[in-house]
Amino acid sequence: MSENMSSSNDHSSSNNDEENDGGLGGWARTKRAQLLQDLHSLVPNQIETDERSILEGARDYLQRIHEETEQIERELPEKYASSSESQGPQILGVETEELTEGRFIIKMSWRKGSRGVGHVQRVIEGLDVKITSVFVHENIPDEMLTTAYVEVKKEMGMTEEELQHLVISAARRSGLFP
Incomplete structure (x- = not known):
């Protein structure tokens, strides 16, 4: 009888382990x-390391960034807005370059406009790619350059030209590309 109880307890323990990990296998x-460790490293001042705290911290951090971006866009001084800026940004050109298989650089030059950085950033965020990093700097007065390093899912098998077409299509849908 003690054998039955022991094997029953072992089975129960195994089920509890599966319930605790959501039914994931060892690899998953x-x-x-x-992925949680990577996410934890991206959020500044994140002290707690349990899964729930990491996810809540990331959510709060992203929401804060979104709110700060919107506030900055609202507070842009009107004295710097010219007639072309009041129309919003306009993407002047898009270049793509494949670094290695599935890893690309996207370069977008664009004319400044009110709330330009946010609109141009949303074009990149709207693509089905993993954004590694994005840099924005002033190329010449009234012209900016956004450089994004992205990874494309390997199963998509995308070329430089296909990615460029995807970026231009997204920019056109956003009204940023003529």
């Missing part, structure tokens, strides 16, 4: 843990 648990 490891991958999930790595």
Whole structure:
């Protein structure tokens, strides 16, 4: 009888482990843990390391960034807005370059406009790619350059030209590309 209880307890313990990890296998648990660790490293001042705290911290951080961006866009001094800026930004050109398989650089030159950085950034965010990093700097007066390093899912098998077409299409849908 003690054998039955022991095997019953072992089975119960195994079920509890599966319930605790959401039914994930060892590889998926490891991958999930790595993704959580990566997410934790991206959020500044994140002290707690449990899964819930990491996810809540990331959510709060992203919401703060979104709110700060909107506030900055609202507070842009009107004295710097010229007639062309009041129309909003306009993307002047898009270049793509493949670094390695599935990794690309997207370069977008654009004329400044009110709330330009946010609109141009949303074009990149709207693509089905993983954004590694984005840099924005002034190229010449009234012209900006956004450089984005992105990763494309390997199963998409995208070329430089296809990615460029995807970016231009997204910019046209946003009204930023003629």
